[in-house]
Amino acid sequence: MNNQSIKAGALMAGLLLLAGSTQAQDAAGGANDPYFYDNFLFWSLAALGGVVIIAAIAALFHLLNVMVKVNQIRIFQEMGIEAYQEEVSKQREPFWDRMYKKWTDAVPVEKEQDVMLDHNYDGIKELDNSLPPWWVAMFYITIGFAVVYMTYYHFTDKGPGSAEEYEMEMERAEKAIQAFLATQANLVDETNVTALTDADALASGQSIFNANCAACHGMLGEGGVGPNLTDAYWIHGGDVKDVFKTVKYGVPEKGMIAWKSQLSAADMHKVSSYILTLVGTNPPNAKEPQGDLYEPQAETTQPESTEAEGADENALGMNE
């Protein structure tokens, strides 16, 4: 069971309460989406509040019942048995029994002969019970819902259509992202990226590579559908900035995907760094070299990398 499964369970509890057309999507946004917990907390509290209110009402009814009984005892003590019996006979059935009868309006089984219809279909007879009032009420409520819904969405300007809803969602997301990014510093992009060297980052780069890149470039970077990444030849440049840029924007005309919508900057940073560690590994079944020979200029990247390390940690931190 991972986090998602637990959230699925939480969703199960809260789902039917969510009626607003945009609310549920926000809720489905999950833990990192502030809407999820806001909504979930709100509805949990609302449900809890509802239970408390129902309990309070039940307690009040109980109290009322006790008071009625006490009053009857007082009448018995003060005015004798006859007055008491008269008082008790005035008292009607308990509230819930009355409500049950009222809302089901069913003829009791013992008296069903009174409402038995005279037809007999191969031994099957029919009773003429009333439509259950709660059922009728439910039917009317759903019809009312239908009228309100159609009016709101199609006869007024208020209800958004699917396309408007989408635009609103995108705007909201954009704002949330900007707000988040404003709190982050030292974002990596192709102008300032430097190769990472620490083992954790490279290990994580490797797992990103295996999940996303290996299908075309081979598990060892030996190439396949895509070019060999282990030789010194690069079609789009072998500097970390070039590799990052190729990963980020892709080369759509050759089938290389633009990963910017699927990997965060930090992830692209890690995987680009990992790719550079593959150079010179000479894996088996390597594809023939493509592109131009690239020779790294060790002197220029080396001093930068120490300086960049602090910045990189920040950049990595944003995805965790």
Added chain:
Amino acid sequence: MAQVEQFRYDNAIVRKFAYATMVFGAVGILVGLLAALQLVFPALNFSTAETTFGRIRPLHTNAAIFAFVGNGIFMGVYYSLQRLLKTNMYSKFLNEFHFWGWQAIILAAAITLPLGITSSHEYAELEWPIDLAIAAVWVAFGVNMFGTILKRRENHLYVAIWFYIATWVTVTVLHIGNNLELPVSMWKSYPVFAGVQDALIQWWYGHNAVAFFLTTPYLGLMYYFLPKAANRPVYSYRLSIIHFWALIFIYIWAGPHHLLYTSLPDWAQSLGTVFSIMLIAPSWGGMLNGLLTLRGAWDRVRQDPILKFMVVAVTAYGMATFEGPMLSIKSVNAISHFTDWTIGHVHIGTLGWNGFLTFGVLYWLIPQLFRTKLYSQKLANAHFWIGTLGILFYAIPLYWAGWTQSLMWKQFTADGFLQYGNFLETVTQIIPMYALRALGGTLYVAGYFVMLYNLYKTIKAGSFQAYEEAEAPARVATAGAHKGEHWHRWIERRPVQLLIGSTIAILIGGMVEIFPMVMIGDQVPTIESVKPYTALELQGRDLYIREGCISCHTQMVRPFRSETERYGEYSKSGEFIYDRPFLWGSKRTGPDLHRLGNKYPDSWHYNHMLDPTSMSPGSIMPVYPWLIEDDLDNSLLPAKIMALRTLGTPYAEGYEEEAIADAQRQADEIAARLRKDGIDGEGLEQKEIIALIAYLQRLGTDIKPAPQAGN
């Protein structure tokens, strides 16, 4: 008093349908179990075209719906109709024609579906010759039923028969409406309507196949067999009337709830939502009348397995018909649609309602037909508990899987990226749920075989009476009406008026939704850049249909951030105007493919179809080696082009003459690109895979990169 007449009930035809029900129930659930296991163990696709999931899944649905439930309906109708009307069936010839015709259709389905002969319309996959056969057999059933009704001895029609009549007329209308197609050859046709219109008509059909094949006839059976088994009067005659008319009137409107957030215009989607909500009460009317009929018999429910099966069936019906409307609310649908939640939902209906009611009826009926007692109450009770457990193990994991996957699809990181950008992660996450579901299916199957054994022993012990003596007074047509009777009695004496009344009730909703979509041009805004498929792409598209890719892949990017980020621009109705049939799909076991074009190189697709795990490690997609081995058959291509032009696709005059050459030109280009990537093979240019790649690379590219085409 009218003279008492002697006649004989025909039990032979009932027994035939009962046997067919028992056999095809086993087939339907076993094929379903295979499909469920294939999702856990892809090797069970056996690398063979005929046994691959895309062809097995329609085989399962058709077997379960039309073979199992279909024969179950006929079994119940032929038994109850004669007794409710106090007469024998109208025509022995029609009995036999109906029975053998229906089994022949099932046989044809069992052969053609694995061969990939399919229209791809869900639950209407069978090709046009079989459609015609279905129409003929269905009409024969109708004539036989109405002939019986007209020669009845009972003046009034009982509520079960109202449901039979509504079923008959609605299925007729739906079957014709959704199978309007232009044949290209004996086993290939194109639907008359394209894209959004085809989608609307298909789901008007698809939804109401559930309504009028899985629901209304079974309500009719419930109204006969439940009071018989419980020996109790039906709770409320008035409730029967209201819920019958409300149900058949409202059901028809609800089809568009299968198309929420698609390219269907918003007004039609909203009608789907509100009519689904209004369906709760009419559906529950049936459940209430069933459950409340058991008042005073609840002590017997504890002991009698027949009543137990019926109670769970009716309860499952009530749950499914409440859940359905909830799933039709757009905010809920945004989570549930395309996930396994839907699969869980329908199986509550099919395993619970249809399955358990059928079992209850069989346990009651077989001893009646064979004039004996059920062989073992204990085994029937065991079946009940194994089956119930099976349903729970089936449904709960799928609900869990649906919610989990949907949340994963929609999960963004704070910096605005999809947390699970790789669709496959959301699949591998739920494979354990698929395994549990297969366990649930296994339990259900096990219970089923316990029943078969029990019934077999019962049949062995009993003696069958093909023609059962009966007597009833002759009908006196005027005797029915009396002062102060309920107004509805009037129509119960008039089957023709009842037929006309229900026909009107079921036509209104469909007409209001479909006519504007088909007649009014501006419902589908045209997009300048959308062009017909080339000859090779068309061939590839027909392969996509043949392989049943639609079983697992949608072609409908909904207007959600989580989908446009993952797939690209959301789908516009104008993009589908040449899609005959539409291929939007209803389930994403794999990712959406509408914007697949140009995403991967041709060689990626080649390798992926040969072995999906080579490009996507851990993928549960089957392998398609035959696409790489088999040559593309272009012999029908000119006829296909001409057929599509007749239907309105603007292929230039004479294109059919050059279509084959044009297809070969495009195939050569693709093959050349593949060879450049190191893929070689004898006659690569001729292979089916080339056509499929051409189609996949075309998908969604008409508006990519996307100018904001109005919708």
